[in-house]
Structure formats: structure tokens, C-alpha cells
Amino acid sequence: MAAKPVGMEVSIAVSEAVMLCDADVVAAYPITPQTHIVEHLSELVADGKLDAAYIPVESEQSAMSSCIGSSAAGARTFTATSSQGLALMNEMLYRAPVLRTPVVMVIANRALSAPINIWNDHSDIMSVRDAGWVALFAENGQESLDMTILSFRIAEDPRVSLPLSLNIDGFTLSHFIEPILLPTREEVRAFLPPFRPIVKLDIADPISIGLLGTPESYTEARKATDDALTASKQVVSEAFAEFKKHFGREYRVVESYRAEDAETILVMMGSIAETAMTAVDEMRDRGEKVGIVRLRLWRPFPVEEFKAAVRHAKNLAVIDRHMVLGVPDGPVALEVKSFLYADEVRPNISNYVLGLGGRDVTRDDFWHITERAKQPGAGQRPRYELVGVME
Amino acid sequence: MAKQIDALMKVRDLPVGFTAKPGSTLEFKTGDWRSMRPKLDRGKCSYCGFCYIYCPDGVYQDMGKDEKYYKPDLDYCKGCGVCAQECPKHCIEMVLEEV
Ligand code: SF4
Ligand code: SF4
Numbered sequence: 058m059a060a061k062p063v064g065m066e067v068s069i070a071v072s073e074a075v076m077l078c079d080a081d082v083v084a085a086y087p088i089t090p091q092t093h094i095v096e097h098l099s100e101l102v103a104d105g106k107l108d109a110a111y112i113p114v115e116s117e118q119s120a121m122s123s124c125i126g127s128s129a130a131g132a133r134t135f136t137a138t139s140s141q142g143l144a145l146m147n148e149m150l151y152r153a154p155v156l157r158t159p160v161v162m163v164i165a166n167r168a169l170s171a172p173i174n175i176w177n178d179h180s181d182i183m184s185v186r187d188a189g190w191v192a193l194f195a196e197n198g199q200e201s202l203d204m205t206i207l208s209f210r211i212a213e214d215p216r217v218s219l220p221l222s223l224n225i226d227g228f229t230l231s232h233f234i235e236p237i238l239l240p241t242r243e244e245v246r247a248f249l250p251p252f253r254p255i256v257k258l259d260i261a262d263p264i265s266i267g268l269l270g271t272p273e274s275y276t277e278a279r280k281a282t283d284d285a286l287t288a289s290k291q292v293v294s295e296a297f298a299e300f301k302k303h304f305g306r307e308y309r310v311v312e313s314y315r316a317e318d319a320e321t322i323l324v325m326m327g328s329i330a331e332t333a334m335t336a337v338d339e340m341r342d343r344g345e346k347v348g349i350v351r352l353r354l355w356r357p358f359p360v361e362e363f364k365a366a367v368r369h370a371k372n373l374a375v376i377d378r379h380m381v382l383g384v385p386d387g388p389v390a391l392e393v394k395s396f397l398y399a400d401e402v403r404p405n406i407s408n409y410v411l412g413l414g415g416r417d418v419t420r421d422d423f424w425h426i427t428e429r430a431k432q433p434g435a436g437q438r439p440r441y442e443l444v445g446v447m448e
Numbered sequence: 449m450a451k452q453i454d455a456l457m458k459v460r461d462l463p464v465g466f467t468a469k470p471g472s473t474l475e476f477k478t479g480d481w482r483s484m485r486p487k488l489d490r491g492k493c494s495y496c497g498f499c500y501i502y503c504p505d506g507v508y509q510d511m512g513k514d515e516k517y518y519k520p521d522l523d524y525c526k527g528c529g530v531c532a533q534e535c536p537k538h539c540i541e542m543v544l545e546e547v
Contacts, residue, residue, distance in 0.1 A: 157465035218464075256465035264467040277459045278466050284459065 062236035067198040067225065068093035070237045071137075071163055074205035076107040077245040080161075081132035081252075084112035084123035088142040089175045090227035091165040095137055117142040121149035121160075128158035128220075129266055131259075133209065133252045136160065139227060140167035140181045147185060153220040154189030155282050156266055157256050159212035160220040162190075163205065166327070166378075167227040168414040176415020177227040179327065179378035182355075183388045189282050191221040191289055192356040194326045196312075198235030201225045203306060206240070210249050211296050217289040218255045224355070226328040228415065240304060248303045290357050310359040311366050315341060316348030321372040321430050322404075324393065326352045329376070329418045336423035347427050352389070360396050373404040374430035377441070378412050385440030405436030411444035478505075482527030484542040486520055492539035493517050499531035499540060 065073075072094050075083070083102065085095040101107040110127075114120045120136050128134040138146065143164060153160055168174040169181055182192065191211060195201040204223050212221040225231055258264065270278045290310065297308040314334055316322050323333055330351045340347045350366045352359070367373055377387025386394065390408035397403040409426050412418040422444055429435060429442065486499075495516040500508040507525045508518040520531070532540040 155466055256467060263470045265470060265472070266465060266467050268466055268468055270466065273456045274462070274466075277457055277462055280459045281462050281466075 062199075062238050064234050065198070065237045065239075066093060066232065066234050067201050067237075068165070068231045069097050070198055070202040070235075070239070071205050071225070072097035072101060073239060074202045074245075075135050076101050077240060077242055078135075078206055078209045078249055079133065079242075079246075080107065080109050080135045080209075082110045082112065082124070082127040082134045083136065084114055084120045084127065084134070085136045085138070086114050086117050086120050086142060088117070088139045090167055090177075090231045091137045091139040091142070091163070093231065094163060094165070098135075117145040118149060121146040121153070124160040124162075125149060125153050125156060125158045126258075128153075128160050128254070129156065129256065129258045131252065131254045131257050133213070134158075134160045135162070137163040137165065139165045140169055140175075143181045143185060144169060147188075150185050150188040150190065150220075152267065154286065155278055157218040157282075157285070158220060159209075159218050159252075159254075161205070161208045161212050161223070162220065163201075163223045163225060165227040165231040166224050174414040175227075177229050177378075178413045178415070179224070179388075180380075180413075182222065182224050183379040183381075186356065186388065189219070189286055190356060191217070191219055191286065191293070192224060192354070193221065193293075194224045194351075194353055194355060195230065196328055196330050196351065196353075198230065198233065198237050199306070200308075201230060202237055202239070203300065203304065203308070206245055206249060207296055207300055207308075209252075210299075211289070211293050213250075213252045213254075214289075214292050214296070215253065215255050217285065217292050219285055219289060224327065229328045244303065248300065287357050290354065290359055293354055308353060309362070310352075310354035311362040312349075312351040312353055313366050314349040314351070316350050316366060316370075318346060319348030319370060320346040321348075321374065321427055322367050322370040323347065323349050323374045323376060323423060323426060323430075324352070324367070324389065325349065325376040326355060326389065327378070329378075329412060332418055332420055333423050336420035336427075339420065340424065340427060345427065358392060358396075363393070364396065364400075367404065370404045372430040372435060373406045374426050375406060375408045376426065377408065377410045380410055380413070380443075387441055390441065405430070407435040407438055408441035409444050410441050416445065477523045479521075479523045479525050482522075482525060482545050484527040484529060485522060485525065485545050486527075486529070486531050487541045487543045488517065488519075489539040489541070490517050492537045494537050496536060498534050498536060502530050502534040504528060504530060 375390040
């Protein structure tokens with residue numbers, strides 16, 4: 058491993074990771090803020106540094122179609138997209154898990170239109186949360202690179218064989234220059250075995266894929282996919298443990314920061330946790346018992362690990378980066394509340410939606426949320442607080 | 449034998465990735481969707497072959513120069529009635545499929 062970190066834009070680090078993983082096929086359509094990832098990959102292919110087929114498709118629907126086909130043919134397959142591009146893939150996104158094609162996709166998270174907005178929130182991934190993909194969230198540049206390498210290992214594991222989306226916040230991660238430790242090709246090869254598909258299009262042993270599922274088999278096909286996705290959590294944890302042995306950096310499906318003795322826990326996903334950590338340090342200096350629990354793995358939802366991480370808390374402040382229109386809770390809060398509903402002792406759960414369409418999330422926001430989460434009756438509020446909304 | 453995924457099947461018995469071996473349609477008898485079946489009046493048939501050509505499922509078999517007629521394979525005939533519509537001799541009648 059390179060002894061010293063190098064300054065690198067996170068998008069470039071992600072593309073370098075895809076190169077180090079020897080991807081065979083990249084099929085993608087450029088869209089802000091994912092553009093630098095696929096631009097750099099096309100350069101790497103053109104310069105002969107990555108021996109891959111780069112398919113410059115005419116739409117994201119074609120990108121995902123190509124990816125499913127190439128993955129089924131046994132090729133290590135990568136794509137990246139964002140917002141409207143992900144929306145245009147929607148029809149194909151729901152197919153890949155049932156077909157068990159382990160496509161790896163980086164989503165540079167961006168708000169969905171309307172109004173047209175190119176900046177960061179989580180509305181794109183939330184719009185496809187039920188599609189059946191494994192979903193990971195990265196917090197910083199190093200994690201984005203490490204998670205890209207891990208993504209191929211997890212998705213292609215024969216016990217998983219499912220598509221995986223790695224979510225990195227648009228601009229706040231994708232366009233930032235961060236210190237990155239770049240592993241060597243040999244180190245990545247030692248960690249990532251060659252792709253051996255469990256479902257393969259092979260002329261010598263032909264099969265049909267993408268079949269009709271009649272009322273007699275559709276339910277069972279969906280159940281088989283859900284079973285595979287649920288079981289993948291164990292493989293994710295194993296891959297994290299193996300990654301630590303190879304690269305020294307440790308990851309968990311649910312991350313905690315100063316949460317062990319916290320009375321108030323802030324629950325969140327993605328890069329805002331970096332800001333939140335600074336705010337938590339400040340609040341801790343003033344004697345506030347506050348901490349962070351961050352979901353690294355969003356699908357399958359790590360229910361047991363999450364419960365264990367928040368069990369002792371008095372107040373849970375769940376932070377969402379997306380509004381479920383017509384519903385008084387954000388998507389993460391909805392799920393957290395439902396998982397804890399049956400527990401006899403559960404924390405006061407309040408919900409905060411912020412950082413929509415690229416609006417800045419500051420340390421002050423976390424101070425504010427912590428205060429609000431401690432207020433009497435916080436757990437009984439009928440709906441989330443839209444932090445900073447001008448009414 | 450190719451696994452059938454049109455019949456009731458347990459989750460654990462489904463082929464991984466919901467795939468099928470080629471030729472599985474041989475065992476997937478689509479004819480049971482039919483509510484009407486074609487009935488031929490051989491006396492009027494001129495052996496012109498329109499039914500054979502027009503049938504969208506290609507289920508008519510040529511019975512040869514001695515028999516001089518075409519016979520639908522009812523395992524696959526879906527009862528669309530195209531043959532009856534196209535027959536120039538009006539010798540195909542669509543009759544209700546009795547179960
Ligand atoms: S009813 Fe339709 S499917 Fe059946 S034999 Fe006639 S044309 Fe073919
Ligand atoms: S179309 Fe009518 S007349 Fe011609 S072969 Fe068929 S049944 Fe006979």
C-alpha cells in the first residue's frame with residue numbers, strides 16, 4: 058500500500074478503484090454529478106490502463122440493460138449514475154436482482170426533479186429502495202474507494218450474486234478533493250477473486266433468462282430474491298472483516314461514533330456524518346451525552362445491528378434527506394419506527410428532514426436537532442420537522 | 449429434463465436467477481389458456497393451406513397429400529380464431545371449449 062495518501066477528487070478515486078478491480082465492461086451515460094467517474098473511466102480504457110469494453114450508451118435505460126446482459130455473460134460490470142439517470146433505469150433496476158446479475162453501480166446522489174436540481178440529497182436512491190439491490194453508503198473519499206472495491210467482492214460472492222449500489226453524496230463527496238490511500242493492483246487482486254458467475258449465458262450450455270413468471274411462480278421468485286438479499290448481510294460483514302485483514306481499515310454495517318454512553322443518538326446516512334462528528338465533539342465538550350449511529354448498509358436493513366447500537370438511548374433523532382410526500386415521516390424514520398414498535402422499551406423517536414436539493418447541512422443543525430430531540434413529547438410529535446424551511 | 453416454472457413450485461426448487469433450459473416450451477402447454485377451439489369441416493376443405501400460414505402460433509400440421517388437410521395441435525392452439533376468420537371456404541368453426 059502506498060505509504061502516503063494522495064490528494065485526489067473522490068470521483069477519480071472511484072474510477073481508479075474500478076480500474077484496480079479489473080472491470081470488464083463499463084456501460085454508462087454521463088449525468089451531473091456522476092460525470093467525472095465515467096469520464097475518467099473512458100480515459101482509462103482509451104489509454105489502455107483498463108482492459109474493458111466501454112459502452113457509451115444513448116440512455117440510462119440502455120446502460121442498465123447492457124449491464125445486466127454483460128453481467129449475465131460473465132463480465133465484471135460497472136456503471137454509475139445519478140438522479141434522473143437512475144429514474145430512467147427504473148424498469149431495468151427491478152430485473153437485475155431476480156436475474157441475480159451482480160452489477161456494481163455508484164450513485165452520486167442528487168435530488169430528483171421537479172424543480173430541476175443538480176445538487177445533493179437522497180431522493181434518487183429512495184425512489185428505488187425496493188428494487189432488491191444491496192445498498193451501501195459512503196461517508197468520505199477513502200470510504201468511497203474502499204467501498205467500490207468491497208462492492209465487487211460482495212456483489213459477486215456466489216452466496217450473494219446480487220446487484221449493488223454504492224451511494225456517494227453528489228458534489229459533497231463526488232467533487233471534493235480528499236487524501237486517498239490508493240492500493241496497488243496486486244493488493245486488490247489478492248483481496249478480490251475473479252468473477253465466477255452462478256448464472257451464466259454460455260453457448261456451450263444455453264439457458265433463457267428474463268422469463269415470464271406466471272401467478273404460479275411469481276410469488277416464489279420474489280421470495281427467493283428477498284431471501285438472497287436478506288442473507289447477503291452476513292457476507293457483507295465477512296467481506297468487511299476480510300478487508301480489514303488486507304488493508305487495515307475497519308468497517309461495520311452500522312457505524313457508531315461516541316454513541317456507547319449517549320442519551321441522545323443522531324441517526325443518519327452518508328457524508329453529513331462528517332459534519333455531525335464535529336458537532337458531536339463540540340457538544341460533548343459541553344457535557345452533552347450525544348452520539349451518532351450511521352447506517353452504512355441500507356439494504357438489506359441491518360435490523361439487529363441497528364437495534365443493538367441504539368438500545369440504550371433515551372432519544373433517537375432520525376435524520377432524513379428525502380421527503381415521502383403525503384406521509385408524515387421520512388423514509389429512514391418510517392423503517393426505524395416500525396422495527397422498534399414491538400419493543401417494550403424504546404427510545405423517544407423524532408424525525409428531521411434536511412439538506413434537500415443541496416441545501417447546506419451545518420454543525421448548527423445538529424446542535425438544533427439534539428436540543429429538539431431532548432424536549433418532552435419529542436417522541437409524540439405527529440410529523441417530522443423540516444429543518445430550516447422558510448414558511 | 450428442463451425444470452418447469454409455470455407449475456406451482458417451492459422457493460427452494462426454483463432455478464437460481466429464474467432461468468430455464470432451452471426448449472422448455474415443449475413442456476409448457478399454452479393451449480390451456482384457450483376458451484374456444486377450431487373445429488374443421490373436412491368435407492368443405494380445399495387444402496389451400498391458409499390456416500397453416502395464418503395461424504400466429506404455427507400449430508397447424510400438414511397431414512399430407514393423401515389426407516389433404518391441416519390439423520391444429522391443441523396442446524398449443526390458443527383459440528384466437530384467426531384460422532376461422534381467414535379460411536376462404538369457411539369450413540373452420542370456433543366452438544366453446546368444454547372442460
Ligand atoms: S384458433 Fe388461432 S391458434 Fe388455434 S389453430 Fe386457429 S389460428 Fe391457430
Ligand atoms: S384455410 Fe380452410 S380451406 Fe384452406 S386448408 Fe385450412 S381449413 Fe382447409
